[in-house]
Amino acid sequence: MGNDAFLVLFVLLLLLRACFSVNVDDTLSKGQSLSVMNTDIIFSQGGNFELGFFKRGIPSKIYLGIWCKRFHSERIVWVANRENHLSDPYTARLEFSEDGNLVLLEASSKKPFWSTNLQNLPSNSTEAALLDDGNFVLRDRSDLSTIFWESFDHPTDTALPGVKLGIDKAGKVPKQLISWKTSEDPSPGLFSYRLDPNGRSEYILEWNRSQVYWNTGVWNGKTFGNTPEMRTNTIFHYNFVSNENETYLIYSLYNTSLRTLFFINSTGQFQQLAWLSFVESPFIRGWARPESLSDVYALCGPFGIYRDNTSNPCDCPEGFEPFSDIETRLNDWSGGCLRKHPLQCENRNAKKDWFLKISSMKLPVNSNAYLAVSAQRCELACISNCSCTAYAHNSSRCMIWEGALLNLQRASDGGEAGQDIYLRLSADGNTLVPKAG
Numbered sequence: 001m002g003n004d005a006f007l008v009l010f011v012l013l014l015l016l017r018a019c020f021s022v023n024v025d026d027t028l029s030k031g032q033s034l035s036v037m038n039t040d041i042i043f044s045q046g047g048n049f050e051l052g053f054f055k056r057g058i059p060s061k062i063y064l065g066i067w068c069k070r071f072h073s074e075r076i077v078w079v080a081n082r083e084n085h086l087s088d089p090y091t092a093r094l095e096f097s098e099d100g101n102l103v104l105l106e107a108s109s110k111k112p113f114w115s116t117n118l119q120n121l122p123s124n125s126t127e128a129a130l131l132d133d134g135n136f137v138l139r140d141r142s143d144l145s146t147i148f149w150e151s152f153d154h155p156t157d158t159a160l161p162g163v164k165l166g167i168d169k170a171g172k173v174p175k176q177l178i179s180w181k182t183s184e185d186p187s188p189g190l191f192s193y194r195l196d197p198n199g200r201s202e203y204i205l206e207w208n209r210s211q212v213y214w215n216t217g218v219w220n221g222k223t224f225g226n227t228p229e230m231r232t233n234t235i236f237h238y239n240f241v242s243n244e245n246e247t248y249l250i251y252s253l254y255n256t257s258l259r260t261l262f263f264i265n266s267t268g269q270f271q272q273l274a275w276l277s278f279v280e281s282p283f284i285r286g287w288a289r290p291e292s293l294s295d296v297y298a299l300c301g302p303f304g305i306y307r308d309n310t311s312n313p314c315d316c317p318e319g320f321e322p323f324s325d326i327e328t329r330l331n332d333w334s335g336g337c338l339r340k341h342p343l344q345c346e347n348r349n350a351k352k353d354w355f356l357k358i359s360s361m362k363l364p365v366n367s368n369a370y371l372a373v374s375a376q377r378c379e380l381a382c383i384s385n386c387s388c389t390a391y392a393h394n395s396s397r398c399m400i401w402e403g404a405l406l407n408l409q410r411a412s413d414g415g416e417a418g419q420d421i422y423l424r425l426s427a428d429g430n431t432l433v434p435k436a437g
Contacts, residue, residue, distance in 0.1 A: 133161065
């Protein structure tokens, strides 16, 4: 649903609003704790967010997180210990240490699984609170405006209104979003969203913290060139700030009855979600970038083929199998595909490797290209090089690829838009008629 369309829907729904208030405990003080065993939860004062423990994976891994309370399906917006999960549901707990820090512990470990890790705190006057904007803070109980630590400074995969995404120039510390590994694994994934490190006033999506595959376009004072949906209007306000101390983007809402968030999902898209704060309603999907999964870099991993199916977007070519059946069922194809049989190039006593023809493909970009040679010479250039894993040929050039192939995908309309690629396979296990090498 487009940005303007769901905003119209919200305006209509707001006319049905019934006012109510929620009065619950939103703080944790020294001497108190949250435990998995007791299913303890902190509620934000207005009832919009909850903080507590949740489980993911098989066997279950335990995490401390914040989620939107009013979704029918739980929507996690922040995870404390995404890199260091808990395992013991009987002793796992969040509490205050002697020095006033928050620590995440279980009986089997002497070291915290996570901590706010601050120095020189007033240990006897700190308290933790979950604010109604979703920010979890460590503050001075005697002066609530004094905040020592806040989750908004440490986002995971989600940016709520009020989160600053950018960089602290003094400490060179980026505030970025990093995807979950899979929909069931909140540990850091391969995809990230951050401010361009080269000083341009734009944000980028990266694969493996190295390969840029999309950018917002440069901020023009009102919006980003490639994301016209991110513009200030009667509901949203965006502010891009750059000074000697920091550069960041922050956004807010004029009407708090509307809630929204931005996040980078486990398949590499940057998405907007929205919902109403005063009713239990499912979220409404806004825009996503890139618009198509086919534009996400290396979505299907090494040798995986993107097949334009969002429910199960990737597949393996003949002679390969998924790196992990468990992970691919969760649409995590980062491991890609593995050969069922190793290549025989360097084994002189073995049968020769052969080439599988795959038709109508968009070719990977990382090839070594040679000027026009015959198809036979192109094939020979590949088969005589043990590092060569595939080749393609047309009237103007010969292209060969070494190592793992990334971004294999079928051309959407076939024909002239696609080209044949020849993938090198072992003769072992071959059940097809080979194009002999």
